[in-house]
């Protein structure tokens with residue numbers, strides 16, 4: 001791995017303030033984080049601490065008020081297909097089929113350089129990667145919530161992004177569908193070598209998926225409290241891990257951070 005790849009995403013002294021009717025709200029401060037190529041990083045912290053804000057800064061959907069954000073050595077100055085985003089609410093166009101929803105993204109990125117046949121092939125390959133070949137011609141209202149999220153993931157992957165940014169992609173799904181999609185995501189990432197930054201509230205999800213878990217302090221002026229390296233061998237298998245002492249130790253470390261060291265303000269008041 002070369003020097004560039006060791007710092008694939010590089011965030012230095014980033015700050016984010018929002019101007020509101022009540023004045024300036026200081027959401028994030030002193031954010032320093034590097035993500036390596038092929039690394040899977042999750043952001044975890046209490047509600048409102050700034051996880052989505054940080055992800056949106058990396059996506060280029062927000063601009064930091066201070067500091068520098070780089071992706072592959074270039075300044076992040078806006079959204080780009082090199083950083084594919086998957087939101088909690090799939091955001092598919094309801095009047096288009098699954099195929100057309102993905103095709104639209106493929107056409108936007110590769111349309112100028114490739115033939116229609118090549119674009120269709122890319123679309124098919126992305127849908128196959130998430131196991132949705134059979135649903136290509138269905139519209140979003142005809143498929144389940146889990147399938148919609150898979151189309152969202154296929155759409156993001158179809159653009160061959162350098163980084164996949166996911167904001168609680170499985171947050172709206174039931175526990176079994178969620179587990180299934182986590183397993184699928186692990187396989188896809190193993191196959192594609194994607195670099196992933198993902199926001200989650202779920203401690204088990206974070207430990208199962210991550211190479212590193214970025215634990216954030218409470219806001220306002222939230223920052224990175226601690227980073228936990230998860231050295232569990234891959235491929236990871238959830239049933240085996242449920243009994244694994246090292247897995248339990250990682251899980252406890254995250255819970256300890258969230259519920260002892262960063263108890264949510266509402267919990268402190270209740271105590």
Ligand SMILES: Nc1ncnc2c1ncn2[C@@H]1O[C@H](COP(=O)(O)OP(=O)(O)OP(=O)(O)O)[C@@H](O)[C@H]1O
Pocket residue numbers: 018019020025027045046047048049050051052053054219
């Ligand atoms: N556009 C905005 N204008 C003003 N304040 C904002 C804006 N976006 C976010 N905030 C504030 O910044 C803080 C961080 O919000 P953010 O959505 O990043 O938190 P989060 O950790 O992702 O929360 P959750 O887990 O509940 O989704 C919150 O206090 C939020 O109210």
